[in-house]
Amino acid sequence: MSRVFNFSAGPSMLPVPVLEKAAAEILDYNGSGQSVMEMSHRSAVFEEILHTTQALFAEVMGLPSNYKVLFFQGGATAQFAAIPLCFMQKNNKADFIITGQWAKKAYQEAGKYGAARAVASSADKTFSYIPKTKPEDFDPDADYAYICMNNTIYGTHYNTLPDTGKVPLIADISSCFLSEELDVTKFALVYGGAQKNVAPAGVTVCIVREDFIGPENPLTPVILSYKTNLDNDSMYNTPPCWNIYMCKLMLEWIRDNGGLKGIHEMNLRKANLFYDYLDSSEMFSGTVVKEDRSLMNIPFVTGDPELDKKFVAEATAAGFVNLKGHRTVGGMRASIYNAMPYEGVAGLVEFMKDFEKRQ
Numbered sequence: 001m002s003r004v005f006n007f008s009a010g011p012s013m014l015p016v017p018v019l020e021k022a023a024a025e026i027l028d029y030n031g032s033g034q035s036v037m038e039m040s041h042r043s044a045v046f047e048e049i050l051h052t053t054q055a056l057f058a059e060v061m062g063l064p065s066n067y068k069v070l071f072f073q074g075g076a077t078a079q080f081a082a083i084p085l086c087f088m089q090k091n092n093k094a095d096f097i098i099t100g101q102w103a104k105k106a107y108q109e110a111g112k113y114g115a116a117r118a119v120a121s122s123a124d125k126t127f128s129y130i131p132k133t134k135p136e137d138f139d140p141d142a143d144y145a146y147i148c149m150n151n152t153i154y155g156t157h158y159n160t161l162p163d164t165g166k167v168p169l170i171a172d173i174s175s176c177f178l179s180e181e182l183d184v185t186k187f188a189l190v191y192g193g194a195q196k197n198v199a200p201a202g203v204t205v206c207i208v209r210e211d212f213i214g215p216e217n218p219l220t221p222v223i224l225s226y227k228t229n230l231d232n233d234s235m236y237n238t239p240p241c242w243n244i245y246m247c248k249l250m251l252e253w254i255r256d257n258g259g260l261k262g263i264h265e266m267n268l269r270k271a272n273l274f275y276d277y278l279d280s281s282e283m284f285s286g287t288v289v290k291e292d293r294s295l296m297n298i299p300f301v302t303g304d305p306e307l308d309k310k311f312v313a314e315a316t317a318a319g320f321v322n323l324k325g326h327r328t329v330g331g332m333r334a335s336i337y338n339a340m341p342y343e344g345v346a347g348l349v350e351f352m353k354d355f356e357k358r359q
């Protein structure tokens, strides 16, 4: 067996020990005589998995008890509708910072249900930076302010959160979930699809301050309702049982590897190695301003689309796969989530140095 280093933006790599644990338990989970894929979600054995996973999120992320962990389906994209339906309900207004395609899609979806307003945007420079905002930029009557914390496509990250004054902050953390310590008390809600950094595609994890949940739009589909989800402990209907179990294994892996502090240090080591090389290379360069760089997604270019193509093809043949950049940025993108080993990044950097020498 030979495994590639997969630099995909998502779905993406999972840690080998997590996959091995899942494999070892696939026929018989914990003496139950069945796979987690097969068991009733109403069984005691699954309820234990659900509650352990919620408790592990709280432990690993240091969540205060008034923050609840809810599991939804429909990806982060379902939340683009669920959030305005459930939370844009006092004054029917929300403020958005447009830092890329995912923030824009959330903003457009919210616009179907109320007055969504774009406060700032970095579209003028292909989203290569995080726009600066002041508290006065936000409408004090907005029901919430919305950001995409890590911009998967463009490789930017909020290294400092915007000060929104009294306006509650919501963040899409899909592509930086569990990659660093996060003070959730700065947010009313953070959420993310699992398939970037947490588990396989199919579950969306929403961490919400309990008192933020209130009256919802009466037309909210029951499957998108935060109140229904909370009242039924993520089990109004069949939850994505297997994916929740995979979150559990990932959280145990993080806990056993120094927690989020340890994981963040590892992520810094990997990203610094990559950025240091990009900054010293004559051929490759990063596309993002230094202060807003992401530790997770690193877009880079040679400036010559033909050379980019050649690089991607040769890298693929060498076992460094899924490096082609997003069509709106061009070039390449290396997504180096938690599960990407240091050797994967070091190997890619060595390969790039060699490629550069050979041209």
Ligand SMILES: *Cc1c(COP(=O)(O)O)cnc(C)c1O
Pocket (backbone or CB within 6 Å): 010, 074, 075, 076, 077, 078, 102, 148, 150, 151, 152, 172, 173, 174, 175, 193, 194, 196
């Ligand atoms: C991938 C991604 C999404 C979309 O997620 P789906 O689960 O495919 O709906 C939204 N936001 C961010 C930041 C992403 O990286």
